[in-house]
Amino acid sequence: MRGTYEALCEHGYTELTAQDIADRTDKSKSLLFYHYDSKEDLLADFLEFLFERFDERVAETRDLSPVERLAVFVDWFLYGPEENDRQSFHVAMLELRTQAPYNEAFREKLRKGDDQLRAVLEEILRDGLAAGEFSEHDPEETAALLIAAFDGARIRQLTIGRDEYLEQVRTATATWVFDDLLAEGASFPADRDPSTLPETDQQHRLAADLGTEGGNGTGDPDDETNGADADGGDAAGDEPTERDRE
Amino acid sequence: MRGTYEALCEHGYTELTAQDIADRTDKSKSLLFYHYDSKEDLLADFLEFLFERFDERVAETRDLSPVERLAVFVDWFLYGPEENDRQSFHVAMLELRTQAPYNEAFREKLRKGDDQLRAVLEEILRDGLAAGEFSEHDPEETAALLIAAFDGARIRQLTIGRDEYLEQVRTATATWVFDDLLAEGASFPADRDPSTLPETDQQHRLAADLGTEGGNGTGDPDDETNGADADGGDAAGDEPTERDRE
């Protein structure tokens, strides 16, 4: 799994060979086919693995207010282009997503991820409504809009290299959606500054930056270099904390 | 070019072989490599070809009011899932787009397409501002938001097969953006009904449905079965009217 993650980052999805994955492991390529019927099978299981971690990850922000959680959500989606590991992983995930129309297993997993992602955002919106923090609206449609807009911005940034999409869409949603959503003239917290994020999330971010390396030359052999966010835009996940199976 | 288009629709991008393209032609595969240095070269030229047609296509709506043009734009982007040929083509284009991070030529063409697309939408918005039809806003940011949202909705619909994204995002943008944008309480025209579209566009739509067939068994050999929209979400284009080169 960790090997799969690293191999994806390095080679992307279409250029990914079974050998590449095996190379990132101390095991052989044959073993992969001993455990899985095909390469696609393995990748489908990788998706499963990714999304399993999603919910616990979200739970960490449980104690925040709806507005704050919304801000974290936005920030998590629209992270800056400077996070290189995440970027190459997301490009690979994007490649994988585009294979979903041809692959029922992928489609099913991604649908599951989509459910999770939408559930999270809708819950934030509903909580906000209930708490009177947000003005009246349809959470389902609003969630769809936000996810589509953020996903679209990310995709265009990654594919054509137009970084400005991220900030423009961030600002535009703040103007058109959040300013109206927040009833009492409150403007939306521009959470870019990591220091406003809850501590657990900061740790995750930090870890995310190290993620791919999986233990640099210098470090304590014990440190948990995990947590690189793994989201195809259909939902997210972390990647291996300890060496999970093979 | 037409062969490339049809082959893309049928096989998608990753499964597309040079032979597939040649098969859609009365020429041989070798000829492709006589004209182009590589398959990617050919595809890059295909993108160029696509985007060349974009501007003329847009020009057809020149005489409409900004509000109407905006409605046409939305409709054009968020066409329904029943248009099968367009769908498979867009899936292929999406696959192609995800290769852009690895391919400078693709990236450059797609950037050009992005420029065109944004220019069109920004012009609509600016015209609307000037005509007093739209309330004050930043056309650049708004354009970015709309394109990202529509593109994202389309992508999620295509990849995970969730058709509802299209309508939800359509409704949500109407609620959050268009209702505010249209100063005088006017609600946004729900243009789903093709009969409200200008005639030229209708013709195009119709043609689009035939697009892939390229002359069914019955038809006049002379009829122009062209016009299937070709947009990777980075901009759009038609596809061959007459057999263009090779």
Added chain:
DNA sequence: AGTCACTAACTGACTAGTTAGTCAGTGCGG
């Protein structure tokens, strides 16, 4: 303790299938 039987994890070497790109040569219009 020894050894036999059984199984699951694991491997290196191999194959079969695929495909981008090449090349030597053909036909033809001017």
Added chain:
DNA sequence: CCGCACTGACTAACTAGTCAGTTAGTGACT
């Protein structure tokens, strides 16, 4: 007879998946 469009047959490279066989762990029986 030149040069251009064009072709069929070929190859070189790559890779998913297979397979025959090795190793290591576990338990059971004597």
